[in-house]
Amino acid sequence: MRRRAALILAGLALPAAARAQGSAPRPRGELWFDPTQLPSFTGTVxxxxxxxxxxxDALIFREGPQIVFPPDVADAVRQAAPAGRPLVVWGIRARNAPVITMLAFAPASDQPPTVVDRLYWRLGGRLPQERATQLTVSGTVKQPYYAPQGEVAGAILEDGTVVLVPQGTAEGVKDLLKAGATLTAEGMGQAGEGGRALLAGALGESPEALKPIAPPR
Incomplete structure (x- = not known):
């Protein structure tokens, strides 16, 4: 199944010569396929x-779904649809979770779509870098954070903080990642104007209950 999905995504990607020109969004007219033939999803950011x-590199619709996109198109997406505004997304929805990998977007269905010319569907690209700092966050889980393929990969708190867990460990802490759960997380990440996000090394219901996340079996 994963190999088939990879082949489908690769078939939608632009030719190598086009990708080499950069990964900025492209107008519809420059593409060899019509993005509006893909499934579309409309919601309010x-x-x-x-x-x-x-x-x-992601947003959530008020209606619930999570949309993922390459970080280098974030400014263009935000300009098309600031928080509180509608957005139309063309892309691929995971089979078993409300998460959509963006391939094109527009402020409205009657406006020309802007196309994302590289696919962003590997969770590893979100991991902290050397300049990350140690963070401790607490709050109530709004909804799980999904990998593009639909697996639970962490949690989104009510204030927008993103808590990722190491790959393969979500099953062991799934009760802490459910909507409505009280969660404290500690790990490496970044905090700034765009919000807070970390890769957790320890989780608990409170700071006093923090426990290291067990490695995957």
């Missing part, structure tokens, strides 16, 4: 989400 590198 509730907030933009950071990752532990300090980049913006």
């Amino acid at each position: 509730e907030r933009y989400l950071p990752n532990p590198r300090g980049e913006t």
